[in-house]
Amino acid sequence: GQQLNQSPQSMFIQEGEDVSMNCTSSSIFNTWLWYKQEPGEGPVLLIALYKAGELTSNGRLTAQFGITRKDSFLNISASIPSDVGIYFCAGRSVSGGTSYGKLTFGQGTILTVHP
Amino acid sequence: SQTIHQWPATLVQPVGSPLSLECTVEGTSNPNLYWYRQAAGRGLQLLFYSIGIDQISSEVPQNLSASRPQDRQFILSSKKLLLSDSGFYLCAWNRGTEAFFGQGTRLTVV
Numbered sequence: 001g002q003q004l005n006q007s008p009q010s011m012f013i014q015e016g017e018d019v020s021m022n023c024t025s026s027s028i029f030n031t032w033l034w035y036k037q038e039p040g041e042g043p044v045l046l047i048a049l050y051k052a053g054e055l056t057s058n059g060r061l062t063a064q065f066g067i068t069r070k071d072s073f074l075n076i077s078a079s080i081p082s083d084v085g086i087y088f089c090a091g092r093s094v095s096g097g098t099s100y101g102k103l104t105f106g107q108g109t110i111l112t113v114h115p
Numbered sequence: 116s117q118t119i120h121q122w123p124a125t126l127v128q129p130v131g132s133p134l135s136l137e138c139t140v141e142g143t144s145n146p147n148l149y150w151y152r153q154a155a156g157r158g159l160q161l162l163f164y165s166i167g168i169d170q171i172s173s174e175v176p177q178n179l180s181a182s183r184p185q186d187r188q189f190i191l192s193s194k195k196l197l198l199s200d201s202g203f204y205l206c207a208w209n210r211g212t213e214a215f216f217g218q219g220t221r222l223t224v225v
Contacts, residue, residue, distance in 0.1 A: 048213050086157070088159065105161075106158070
């Protein structure tokens with residue numbers, strides 16, 4: 001089946017530093033999504049990407065849909081303590097059929113920000 | 116606007132007892148519905164998805180089952196819980212490309 005490799009698995013950074021994480025896939029996706037999950041909560045959608053090469057920002061967050069359609073990255077600039085959480089990438093494949101609407105998730109990046 | 120409700124938020128159940136977790140979506144029709152399990156605060160494992168009433172697909176063999184008796188209602192069940200069923204269960208929905216999650220249920224089987 002489809003696999004997403006998300007890295008790094010965890011990051012420990014100082015407040016004010018920039019953060020970068022990425023996901024790579026064994027197959028082509030036509031949608032990439034980035035989510036943030038805080039402890040005890042469900043993941044919340046941060047950014048959605050629909051086109052190869054697309055670069056989208058949401059405040060201090062920037063994400064890009066790789067031109068090969070097999071990867072995506074998320075950058076967080078000038079991190080703050082409330083950025084703490086688990087960040088997930090998710091992709092939806094080109095093919096439909098029984099996979100319609102199904103998202104494949106990465107394993108998550110645990111972000112810790114030290115004040 | 117669309118909302119998703121999932122309950123209960125936390126649950127402690129003895130081994131061998133039954134389980135019923137409920138999820139409902141408001142503000143949309145004919146959504147795709149999903150049940151995920153998250154162990155140890157990490158990856159999301161897709162358990163079941165549904166594209167319509169009484170249409171359920173299981174992703175992994177397990178001690179759980181799912182049902183969709185109404186368009187916007189998705190239920191996760193078990194007849195007899197195992198210790199290994201403990202985890203954080205998330206319901207999600209989508210109609211297009213973006214999926215939206217409920218608040219999750221923390222299940223502890225003791």
